[in-house]
Amino acid sequence: MTLPDEYLIYPRRQHGMDHALYPWSDLFARNPVKWPNGARVALMVSPALEFFPLNPTGKPFKAPGSMQTPYPDLRHYTTRDYGNRVGIYRILRVLQEFALPATVTTNAHIAERYPELIENVLRAGHEIAAESLTMDTLHYGGMDASVEIEYIDKSLKILRAFSEVNGWLSPAKSQSAQTLELLVQHNVRYCLDWAHDELPTTMHTPSGDLLAIPHSVELSDRQIFSEYKHSEASYVQQIKDAFDQLYCESATYGGRLLTLPLSGFVSGLPYRIGALREALGYILKHPGVWPATGSAILQAWPAASA
């Protein structure tokens, strides 16, 4: 058996990217980004509120964090729900201690189930960004377009009844080829799925542009604790090291961005919350740190990147 000769034909072997979503650009060769008030590093903290159904379809795959044992997987269901009852409140309290505004990504179904939680988040001065309906409404290549439109439309309607929503995170950061364009059509202004850069980048769709704000995969608490299984001390060290590198580079290359994705069921545990407090304390003792939400970055971006 041999491969068809088409396998050695490369229709997009050209200068720049192999797609039209964004152009290539070297982070170190750009005009320096100028954050408001001359800040050196923008800090975007992003806790997630997610609903993991007890009976997921798992189509086309189970989002990380989904049920694992045979039905009924009460162990994982309640562990995740702990995040939305206890863990998130612990995180909110730490954010309050530092007067840090956050971008809270949320499944719309959380707002239907626990409207009080969304109100608590908003009243504390945080913004919400939409994360589809649940962790089982995945967006993926080849999905039925009408289903995807329904997910986006419905989740934004539910959440916009609470507040303005500019941002979007797809469950498991999974997208179809149409997701970005559908988001533009629904007045979503920034998206957190693409981490191909360390600064915001403009994404192009046939219906208009939106901003990709890189929501770190590597520095998310879920990646470090749940996937890599590192210790709390190691988490703190990695966040400090990331900050030090960005802070140092900002002196030469202009403004930098550090995003810290969090989950209530991960960082909100009693033995972990102190690690978050320590990492944030380290960052915030430096002058020139701008605590920013996604919408604040969106608003600042045209002038900052001019």
Next chain:
Amino acid sequence: MRADPDLYDFWPYANRPKIIWPNGARVAFWVAPNIEFYELDPPSNPERKPWARAHPDVVPYSHRDFGNRVGNQRLMKVLAQRQVRGSVSLSVAMCDHHPELIAQAAELNWEFFSHGIYNTRYCYQMSEAQERAIIEDSIATVARATGQRIDGWLAPALTHTERTFDLLAEYGIKYTCDLFQDDQPQPLKVASGRLISMPYSLEINDVIVYNAYNQSPRAYTEMIKRQFDQLYLEGADSGTVMCIPLHGFLVGQAHRIGAFQEALDYILAHDKVWVTTAREIADYFYAHYYDVCLSDIAAHKHRRRPQGQAV
């Protein structure tokens, strides 16, 4: 299919001909930045899907693209500050996609060898003509972009056929990084010409350390130091090779580059280290040790008991 790839003979790591690297160095140290291009929507190979999920598989694609926008540049700066030249394992289509990055590395006198056309196009089930086509494409593309003749090979995504190494030798490729049987270069058994295996190490490769062993950046620094200490010790008996294979999208993350710098500085603080490139190691080995190693390997082969003979 066969039980033994029959690419090399057994050669015990004891009493080998003594290798002494230039200026009496014990360890030939080289760094291999993998500068790769992964396609967003490549065709599938019957033996392996390019991405785990339906396209666009945003998370792994954007993770790798980070390397070409941020990580490779960060790594390049760290190596350049220390006058360490990289030996680039290159998806040669990078010469078309991001010639700016390739020009920067060429300016630093880095070596380029082929890591296939894209890291999303695999060699499984390739015909001989197809495999020749990617070798010829690699030679022509790198020559056009950098003026360099490629001397080395690391198969795209480590995908091979039974004829890969015979073809590499036929095209005059000097070394391959695809085989992990040794910590010293070794002459390989090829149909014509000459080819050696160049120690490259999967174990100390950032992909394996971070994504398979799930280590922290500081733990990686410890692993690199330990790896070096042992090879430096053994290098007093006979010169060893230490390679650190890297990927900008991993080691070039903000939380990892500082810890890597520390590991690099540790190695560079030793005096009997030859900080070099894979091509220079291969040339030195061919000039001084290829023949003597070949004879030594042959001598071990004659000591083998004929098959079936009682102990």
